[in-house]
Amino acid sequence: MIGYKSRLARDLKRWRDNGIVDADTARAIETDIAAHGRSASLPTIMAILGAALLCFAAMTFVAANWQELSKLTRLCILFGGLWGSYIAAWVTQRASMPYIAEAAILLGSGLFGANIMLIAQIYHLDGNPPDAVFMWACGVLLAGIVLQSRPALALAIVLFSVWSWWEVVQQGAEAHFPFLIAWAACAIPIFWLRWKVGYHLLAVSLGGWIIGLGYVFEDGDLFDTRAAHPLVVGIGLALTAVGIAARGVIERWTGFGGPFVIYGLAVTYAGMFAMQFIDDTNMPSITILALGSLILVLGALYYGVHIDNRGLTRFAYLLFCIELLGLYFKTLGTLLDTALFFLIAGVIVIVLATIAGRLNRRGKSGKGVAS
């Protein structure tokens, strides 16, 4: 939002200087943006950071291991802190300080987790640690849904991701499908609130889970290990295709059409990267995969320019750099091969750039004739 505001201010100045927009209209636009723009305010950020610090203080308090107090006193402090946070949220909400109320809800959610750890410590509970994280995440999700708290929903997504990762580490190599249910439970309220940052968090957590599929399967599980990364590529391509085909619908329903394609592309490329540079792949296969990756990246670049999606264009540039660096390190030692690859890749890219330029010019002249 901040980027949009500054870009609009820059464009407005240019339009006014060129006489496209008169001074009154420019002023009206600036006033409207100032009134309706939702940028993160300093008090909000500071209140949330303050709540996070208090949560860490509570957790460190746990680490200090307060044996001088009786168990009953400790339990009273735990429950008192929890209820105190929610009472503070109510008081500050009534005092028209919604941002502080939001921070207090986040503090209560954090203290709920600290209390789980403390009770585990008091009673020497050493069960399955991911269970404790799951319980924490459920409590935080409840707060997020009932109180429509965006920070609590964000914390719930993070906690469910940690829970899933921990379960995979604990159980050994196996895909953790219950994560998808927890993810959907977080997605529903976020979709209902039309929360854009929430969509990004959902995309990152699900994207990470899908990419993780490439690493968690072992021989004898659902399928052969060698099929794991291609599966990730397949899912990524499917998501990208859905993002392109249904861009209008996704945009209308969520306003997330552009980023959707970027995340699909990220998942696809993560799988291709693993196949090229992490798996034990021979050189001819790497060459084919590298060509495939370059076509994917250049396709994304073309599509990004075509639909005027700057994020996608920049992301494609980034992937292009990663791919070239990966190839450089992979083929290091055989300088002749490396030089040959870059020569061929360079020629292909220049030829594609020329074709793209011609297509672009043809498209523009076509539009000119049509108008």
Add this chain to the structure above:
Amino acid sequence: MSDTATAGAKQPRWPLRPNSGRFAIGLFLVALVQTLALSWMIYDRVTLISSGKEIVLDTIPVDPRSLFRGDYVILNYPISSLNLTALKGDKGLRRGMKVFVTLRKPYRAGWQPVSVTKSFPTEIEKDHVVLRGKVRSGGDKNLRVNYGIEAYFVPEGEGKDLERVVREKKLQVLVAIGTNGEAAIKGLEVDGKRLHEETLF
């Protein structure tokens, strides 16, 4: 990313709040449910410690530090490593599975495993107890099992002292076992004398 992306989506005002009465009820509900969840954790432990069957297990401590849970000693038990070739029970046990280990105590010796099963045994002999655990690692011949009694929390800095005290002596753990096989640490014993005993509250 296009910043006009949300133009088509209907944006609710932020922060979206119900009227203060509903907000107060929501806060009360969240606090109540979270309190009940924590209370259930405490109730479960207190019930187990107060009414579970007591056994004393031999152990060997190691001293790490948990980031969030203060100092604690990790307790290893002879029954944590199981030689499946010498035991009765189910096969095909894998990492992450819940298992039930039946123990018996021979005269003047520590508790020893008799069988490992995937479900709670239907018949238990009088001098046997059943512990519920989770397979940490292993396969067809050997198994590492966690029973949820592997950590004992001590005041900051005392973990090393405790380890020093028990280095030359025999450390044992007093464990309470519930009817479903769940185990909880009730106290520590050194050479048969109670060193730490847990109070309920």
